[in-house]
Amino acid sequence: MTQQRPEHPDFEKLRKVVVYQDQQADSGIGIPEIVDGAIDVDTLGYMARQRAIRAVRLVGPTSDAITLLATIWIDAFVSGVHFQQEGGHVDPDS
DSSP, X not given: OOOXXXXXXXXXXXXXXXXXXXXXXXXXXXXXXXXXXXXXHHHHHHHHHXXXXXXXXXXXXXXXXXXXXXXXXXXXXXHHHHXXXXXXXXXXXX
């Protein structure tokens, strides 16, 4: 089943964000550089794994890959929004 591309203004904003991320990754930039001080990389890696485990439990280990990845992507996006609303990254050395 193919979804139609939304015509909402949020789509264009989000499209620009993911195109930029893709360009960084495609150019060989590593995750620490892509994250670039937005969050502690170890914290991000740990939380990513924990949320992935939760997603597998939520949608089931036999779910199709698209459903699982979409669940994780949405969870990460909403978590990022709330992280920013909570004040974002705090450098413990400052």
